[in-house]
Amino acid sequence: MNAETRSKIPVALTIAGSDSGGGAGIQADLRTFAFHCVHGTSAVTCVTAQNTLGVVRVDAMPSEAVVAQMQAVVEDIGVQAAKTGMLLNPEIIAAVAQQVETLEIDNLVVDPVMVSRTGAQLIDDDAIKTLRQQLIPQAAIITPNRYEAQILSGFPINSLDDMRAAAQMIHRNLKAKTVLVKGGGMQGNARGVDIWFDGNRLEILTTQQVDTQNTHGTGCTLSAAIAANLAIGKDLLTSVKQAKEYVTTALAYSLSIGKGQGPVGHFFPLLRN
Numbered sequence: 001m002n003a004e005t006r007s008k009i010p011v012a013l014t015i016a017g018s019d020s021g022g023g024a025g026i027q028a029d030l031r032t033f034a035f036h037c038v039h040g041t042s043a044v045t046c047v048t049a050q051n052t053l054g055v056v057r058v059d060a061m062p063s064e065a066v067v068a069q070m071q072a073v074v075e076d077i078g079v080q081a082a083k084t085g086m087l088l089n090p091e092i093i094a095a096v097a098q099q100v101e102t103l104e105i106d107n108l109v110v111d112p113v114m115v116s117r118t119g120a121q122l123i124d125d126d127a128i129k130t131l132r133q134q135l136i137p138q139a140a141i142i143t144p145n146r147y148e149a150q151i152l153s154g155f156p157i158n159s160l161d162d163m164r165a166a167a168q169m170i171h172r173n174l175k176a177k178t179v180l181v182k183g184g185g186m187q188g189n190a191r192g193v194d195i196w197f198d199g200n201r202l203e204i205l206t207t208q209q210v211d212t213q214n215t216h217g218t219g220c221t222l223s224a225a226i227a228a229n230l231a232i233g234k235d236l237l238t239s240v241k242q243a244k245e246y247v248t249t250a251l252a253y254s255l256s257i258g259k260g261q262g263p264v265g266h267f268f269p270l271l272r273n
């Protein structure tokens with residue numbers, strides 16, 4: 001890559017929390033951006049003390065600090081795409097939503113981090129309300145997991161049909177432009193199947209099911225890979241399909257570290273032997 005090409009490298013921004021265990025959050029996002037040869041920038045929203053067994057403590061950043069990070073990055077460097085992850089509280093969500101509008105951030109991927117794969121609620125009810133009202137309508141795509149889709153649609157999800165109905169309802173009721181309901185938390189044949197709905201087209205996205213308990217960070221990795229592909233200039237559906245392929249490979253190379261759910265292997269596909 002010569003100097004001229006390097007000066008045109010795509011840039012993506014993650015607005016998310018830190019995971020001390022390195023499996024999810026900004027750590028997963030920045031590795032994913034780097035894997036895609038996209039320069040990664042970040043606005044840290046909170047710091048979690050976390051490992052493969054769960055979240056022990058969360059400390060929020062002041063919303064003004066999150067705003068300052070977003071402004072510093074966008075006003076100087078510029079970004080072609082952004083993703084949000086754990087935004088934690090209503091003040092941070094409202095501030096991020098305001099800045100997305102003011103800074104005219106395009107290609108926004110909202111991973112509405114509310115509930116972990118294990119079913120634990122990560123943000124409070126006021127934060128969920130602010131997310132629905134202020135941020136989701138600005139997203140190019142939102143990527144709820146099974147439990148988040150249950151909260152956003154208001155009904156239980158136990159089958160592919162339920163996932164389909166939830167994607168359509170979230171699109172209609174929340175003015176979300178495109179919805180991807182993720183199936184990592186489903187059982188049986190629906191595990192690892194995702195549903196895409198953009199108001200016209202409904203797609204069932206499948207890859208191989210990977211049999212591993214080391215799935216920590218799959219949602220962050222998927223949304224970061226979508227943002228990276230959008231920053232490169234790919235269209236939305238291609239970005240999602242390729243991001244899903246990447247997550248599947250990273251799952252196949254996931255890491256058995258810690259005593260609980262280990263992280264996916266972001267760079268390990270490079271070490272195939």
Ligand SMILES: Nc1ncnc2c1ncn2[C@@H]1O[C@H](COP(=O)(O)OP(=O)(O)O)[C@@H](O)[C@H]1O
Binds near residue numbers: 116183215
């Ligand atoms: N065991 C698996 N095999 C294949 N794909 C999976 C598996 N687990 C999760 N995925 C995929 O990983 C992505 C993230 O989904 P999910 O794990 O549901 O999100 P979250 O981490 O937000 O709970 C989705 O594309 C999902 O289909």
Ligand SMILES: Cc1ncc(COP(=O)(O)OP(=O)(O)O)c(N)n1
Binds near residue numbers: 116
């Ligand atoms: C700091 C932080 N952000 C997000 C998450 C959730 O990670 P995600 O990839 O969406 O979900 P899991 O598959 O790990 O449940 C987190 N744990 N920490």
